[in-house]
Ligand SMILES: O=C(O)CCC(=O)C(=O)O
C-alpha cells in the first residue's frame with residue numbers, strides 16, 4: 001500500500017466524523033415489500049428499486065438498534081459508534097498465523113493450501129456466543145485466504161497505523177452485526193438469526209484508489225458487478241463515482257456522496273438467504289478527469305466453509321427455495337480467479353445457482 005494511500009485512509013478515519021449519528025444508506029432492492037413494524041423496527045424503508053436513504057426516524061431507530069447488542073453484554077460495552085478499543089484486548093493471546101512482533105510467519109503450522117476449506121455437508125455456524133467476540137483483527141488474520149498470505153509479507157506500516165486499521169475493522173464488524181439484526185427483524189426472523197454465521201467471519205476491508213483519467217468515458221474504475229458476499233459497508237470520499245443500476249429502466253444512477261455516511265450494500269448471500277426478499281444490486285464505479293477518488297468497502301462475509309441456501313423459515317410449499325445450495329468459499333475463489341486473477345475462468349454469478357421452478 002502506498003504511504004499516500006495509507007495516509008489518506010487514516011485521515012478518513014477521523015472517527016469523530018464517522019460517529020456522529022451515522023447515516024446509513026441501503027443499497028439494495030426489496031423484491032417483495034415486507035412489513036416492518038414488528039418490534040418497532042423499520043425495514044430499510046421503501047420498496048424502491050435500488051438505493052434508499054433512510055429517513056430521520058428510521059435512522060434514529062437504526063442507531064438505537066445498533067446499541068441493542070449492549071444488552072446482556074453481548075457486544076462491545078462501549079457505545080457502538082464510539083471508536084474505542086475492545087476491553088481485554090491488550091495482552092490477549094491471539095491465534096494469529098503471524099508473529100505479531102517479527103513481521104514473519106509464526107512457527108505455528110499453517111495451511112499451505114490455496115483453496116478455501118472443503119465444504120461441510122450442511123450449514124455449519126457455531127453458535128457459542130463467546131466466539132462472536134472473535135475480533136475482526138484475529139478473524140482477518142486467521143481467515144484471510146491463503147492466496148493472499150502466500151507471497152505477501154505483512155505490511156510494514158508501523159504499529160499505530162496497523163492498530164488504527166484493525167480497530168476500524170473491529171468497529172465495522174460490530175456495525176455489521178447490528179445491520180444483520182435489522183435485516184433479520186425485517187424478514188420476520190429472530191434478531192440474532194443471522195449472527196451465528198459470522199462468528200468466524202471472513203470479513204475484510206479493501207482500500208480503493210481511483211486515479212483521475214484523461215478519457216473517463218473510455219474507462220471504468222470497477223466494472224459492473226454484484227457483491228458476492230453478505231453485506232458491504234462502504235465509506236467513500238466526496239468525489240463520487242459509484243453508480244447503481246436502476247431496475248425499472250436499466251439506467252445507471254450515481255450514489256451521491258453524503259458526508260458522515262456509510263453505504264450498505266446487500267450482497268448475493270443475503271439475496272439467497274432471504275429467498276429473493278432482498279436482491280443484491282448491480283453497481284459499478286465510474287472515474288472522472290478531474291479528481292482521484294478513494295473508497296473503503298468492508299465486506300462482511302461468513303466463514304468459507306459455510307454452505308448457503310435459502311433459510312428454511314422463508315421457504316414453504318407455496319414459496320419453495322429458489323436457489324441450490326452452494327459453498328461460499330468456492331464461490332469466493334471462483335469469483336476471484338475469474339474477476340481479478342483473470343485465469344480464464346467463467347465469472348461465477350449468483351443466478352448460476354437459481355433453480356428452474
Ligand atoms: O468504490 C466504490 O464505491 C465501490 C467499489 C465496489 O463496488 C467494490 O469494491 O465491490
Ligand SMILES: [Fe+2]
Pocket residue numbers: 225226227283
Ligand atoms: Fe461492489
